[in-house]
Amino acid sequence: MRQGGSMERRTILKAAGASLAVAGLGATATACGSGSGSGDGTVTIRYSWWGAEDRAQRINKTIALFEKKYPKIKVKTDFQQYADFWKKFNTQASGGNPPDVFQNAIGFLRKYDAKNVLLDLGEQVKAGNLSMDGFRAGLEKFGEVDGKLLGVPVGSNSMALVIDKPVYTRAGVTPEPGWTWDDFDAAMKRIRDRTGRAGDSGMYGVMYLYDLYLRQHGKAFFTEDALGFTEADLTDWWTKAERGVKEGVYADAKKVVQVKPKSAVSAELAGSEFTWDNFTVRYTSEGKSEYGLAPIPTTDGKKTGQYLGSLMLSASKRTQHPKEVAQFIDFMVHDPEVAKIMGYDRGVPATQAQFDAFQPDDEVNKAIAAYETSLVESGVLETITPHPSGADVCEAAFLRIAEEMALGKRSVEDAVKQFFTESKTALAG
Amino acid sequence: MSARATDVTPVTPARTTARRRRLPGSLAWHLGSLAVLAVILYPVVWVIGGSFKRGEDIVGSLDLFPSDPITGNYTRLTEGIADIPISTFFVNSLLLAVGSVAGILLSCSLTAYAFAKIRFAGRNLLFTLMIGTLLLPYHVLLIPQYVLFRNLDMINTYTPLLLGKYLATEAFFVFLMVQFMRNLPRELDEAARLDGCGHLRIYWSIVLPLCRPALITSAIFTFINSWNDFMGPLIYLNDPEKYTVSLGLKMFVDQEGLADYGGMIAMSLVALLPVLAFFLAFQRYLIDGMATSGLKG
Numbered sequence: 001m002r003q004g005g006s007m008e009r010r011t012i013l014k015a016a017g018a019s020l021a022v023a024g025l026g027a028t029a030t031a032c033g034s035g036s037g038s039g040d041g042t043v044t045i046r047y048s049w050w051g052a053e054d055r056a057q058r059i060n061k062t063i064a065l066f067e068k069k070y071p072k073i074k075v076k077t078d079f080q081q082y083a084d085f086w087k088k089f090n091t092q093a094s095g096g097n098p099p100d101v102f103q104n105a106i107g108f109l110r111k112y113d114a115k116n117v118l119l120d121l122g123e124q125v126k127a128g129n130l131s132m133d134g135f136r137a138g139l140e141k142f143g144e145v146d147g148k149l150l151g152v153p154v155g156s157n158s159m160a161l162v163i164d165k166p167v168y169t170r171a172g173v174t175p176e177p178g179w180t181w182d183d184f185d186a187a188m189k190r191i192r193d194r195t196g197r198a199g200d201s202g203m204y205g206v207m208y209l210y211d212l213y214l215r216q217h218g219k220a221f222f223t224e225d226a227l228g229f230t231e232a233d234l235t236d237w238w239t240k241a242e243r244g245v246k247e248g249v250y251a252d253a254k255k256v257v258q259v260k261p262k263s264a265v266s267a268e269l270a271g272s273e274f275t276w277d278n279f280t281v282r283y284t285s286e287g288k289s290e291y292g293l294a295p296i297p298t299t300d301g302k303k304t305g306q307y308l309g310s311l312m313l314s315a316s317k318r319t320q321h322p323k324e325v326a327q328f329i330d331f332m333v334h335d336p337e338v339a340k341i342m343g344y345d346r347g348v349p350a351t352q353a354q355f356d357a358f359q360p361d362d363e364v365n366k367a368i369a370a371y372e373t374s375l376v377e378s379g380v381l382e383t384i385t386p387h388p389s390g391a392d393v394c395e396a397a398f399l400r401i402a403e404e405m406a407l408g409k410r411s412v413e414d415a416v417k418q419f420f421t422e423s424k425t426a427l428a429g
Numbered sequence: 430m431s432a433r434a435t436d437v438t439p440v441t442p443a444r445t446t447a448r449r450r451r452l453p454g455s456l457a458w459h460l461g462s463l464a465v466l467a468v469i470l471y472p473v474v475w476v477i478g479g480s481f482k483r484g485e486d487i488v489g490s491l492d493l494f495p496s497d498p499i500t501g502n503y504t505r506l507t508e509g510i511a512d513i514p515i516s517t518f519f520v521n522s523l524l525l526a527v528g529s530v531a532g533i534l535l536s537c538s539l540t541a542y543a544f545a546k547i548r549f550a551g552r553n554l555l556f557t558l559m560i561g562t563l564l565l566p567y568h569v570l571l572i573p574q575y576v577l578f579r580n581l582d583m584i585n586t587y588t589p590l591l592l593g594k595y596l597a598t599e600a601f602f603v604f605l606m607v608q609f610m611r612n613l614p615r616e617l618d619e620a621a622r623l624d625g626c627g628h629l630r631i632y633w634s635i636v637l638p639l640c641r642p643a644l645i646t647s648a649i650f651t652f653i654n655s656w657n658d659f660m661g662p663l664i665y666l667n668d669p670e671k672y673t674v675s676l677g678l679k680m681f682v683d684q685e686g687l688a689d690y691g692g693m694i695a696m697s698l699v700a701l702l703p704v705l706a707f708f709l710a711f712q713r714y715l716i717d718g719m720a721t722s723g724l725k726g
Contacts, residue, residue: 031635046667052683056511056669078667079511080676081683091664095575097584099667261682262488263692269489278685285687347683 018294043321044074045328049103050085055260055345062338066331072326086392093117096318099272101325103149103346104314106142112314113145119315124326133329135352137376138383143312151312152329155347156304156328158306158375159208160277160398161294164287168294170195175294177378184297188249191271192229198251199271201264204241205402207395208309209274211235212296215305225388229244238405238412243408253406262286276309277368278347284364291364293371307384311346348372391424480698484691502695509681513669515696518677522656523703525590525673529655530648532594533602537647538640540597541606544634546618556607562600567660575664585667590658594651602647610636611642645714652707656700674700 143151172189188199211221220228244250251270259267266287296304336357405415449590482495576590
């Protein structure tokens with residue numbers, strides 16, 4: 001029976017070995033390439049960004065160009081869609097393993113600066129690895145926080161009113177620069193009455209639009225470390241919204257939620273929506289109509305409160321290769337060939353050289369270029385202060401609570417209270 | 430059913446009236462089931478129909494079938510996503526799923542054997558602690574685990590996703606198998622012991638074959654969990670070439686840029702097939718195992 005005993009052990013070990021081998025196969029087949037430096041001086045940097053596959057193909061092409069010019073630097077990419085990107089980034093940053101260079105936005109600068117994640121690229125500018133010359137409309141200051149250069153803009157976008165052109169034509173509404181909120185409200189009613197479609201998709205939940213409205217009144221959504229408006233301000237804004245939803249000038253929130261991730265405009269629930277001008281590219285790909293850009297309504301007929309928003313490239317403090325990362329960013333923001341490949345995918349190119357290199361040949365991108373140029377020329381643009389740490393949480397809460405209010409799950413009073421409670425916690429942390 | 434009730438003449442009057450009385454009830458029951466079935470199947474049929482629609486017709490439309498069917502969504506898949514062939518994602522997912530199933534079956538059943546069949550000091554305490562791990566939310570473990578695997582230099586490999594499965598960390602499956610093994614008659618392993626078997630032999634030759642229903646259940650659940658797992662691969666895998674199907678599915682649409690709902694919906698349908706095939710293949714054994722396990726002893 002002893003013999004039987006060793007036999008049985010062998011069978012089991014074999015089975016265990018076989019299954020471990022399956023696992024091992026997976027591990028060894030993929031374990032190579034995690035190191036970032038090798039003997040011949042070749043350096044590998046990790047580059048993460050959010051987007052979908054169309055952007056992935058463009059970025060892969062620009063990286064091929066970069067690797068040709070800098071044969072000693074290899075770039076490994078990693079991408080997800082927006083929300084998943086930040087989930088992953090947050091885990092990686094907390095785990096001390098953030099990518100060397102990554103796409104970033106204004107709402108995250110102070111947050112990750114406070115967590116000591118972002119590299120001050122100012123050093124690299126001084127060392128001559130990164131040039132901050134040739135940016136349009138003062139964008140070179142965009143990624144600066146307390147004198148530190150934490151992000152380099154790759155493109156600029158602005159808030160706009162994205163409109164379904166045929167619907168506006170049918171309703172006989174022509175938005176002009178300098179139109180007021182009263183004009184806007186009348187236009188929304190007119191669209192509802194003449195086309196049977198809601199005028200707007202639900203502007204009350206768009207933090208960046210409310211920010212503009214507040215700026216027109218000399219306030220702002222955020223100060224350097226807190227909210228820049230009172231509960232009374234928000235109560236006014238949302239009371240008007242609640243009335244609009246009831247009257248049908250804003251789209252039925254229930255339906256708007258149902259068509260997500262499609263936008264309410266391309267799903268033909270609303271005639272227009274306040275959002276970033278480069279979102280028209282997506283709307284055109286998912287909707288059947290023609291989409292255009294209209295100016296932001298004003299309070300005094302002049303001031304829109306607008307500023308250029310922007311996607312940025314940031315580097316992480318833990319990178320082993322700050323010089324190579326700086327060279328990479330420099331190449332991506334200045335090289336004219338890169339602009340020809342990327343187009344307006346991440347907004348209108350931030351540097352003049354790249355802006356001149358790409359001439360859009362389709363209606364949508366031409367409209368974006370014209371809109372951005374008109375903003376710069378009309379001089380309405382203001383400077384923006386980087387959002388406080390926790391701003392991203394506030395933005396998400398603003399959108400969610402406004403939606404709950406529009407769905408009738410919360411009263412205006414309750415919604416305002418809830419938002420202030422949640423943002424206080426977020427901004428304190 | 431109703432036809433048989435009227436055709437069959439040699440029945441006692443009492444039974445006929447009983448049948449007649451039951452008929453409306455049975456009809457209602459069937460109609461009710463069909464209505465529920467329609468509700469359950471509607472989304473599935475919608476997805477199938479949607480995969481033949483144009484991208485801009487998909488979201489927001491309740492129509493089951495396209496007015497003008499296209500196959501472009503499927504041919505588009507052959508181009509791959511972001512320069513990576515679709516098959517890469519499927520091979521990766523399959524590797525992970527099969528690896529997970531093998532790990533769970535072996536490690537959890539061995540652990541369960543110890544808890545169910547061996548008396549040792551601290552058994553109840555250890556068992557309680559193991560069940561206690563079920564109460565730990567995933568998000569609490571996320572960052573410590575990430576740091577651990579980073580220090581072991583295992584990020585961007587499949588090891589973090591598989592290792593735990595080979596160490597019986599899935600308390601649910603251990604629990605399931607323990608409960609199953611406790612119900613096996615003690616006489617069987619006592620008989621084996623009298624014949625001179627050690628623990629490993631009893632485990633391998635007596636208990637494991639009798640546990641087949643529990644093993645199959647665990648295998649099906651593990652396969653589906655691993656196939657659908659999103660957070661794990663999202664956090665641990667960095668190269669798009671190593672991504673799984675669940676990550677690949679999310680590459681079609683982002684808030685900025687072009688949206689490709691057609692490709693996304695066609696791929697979701699293709700992604701369903703392996704899970705469906707696995708379930709169909711093993712569900713047969715599940716029923717078979719239940720029916721015969723009592724007799725095999």
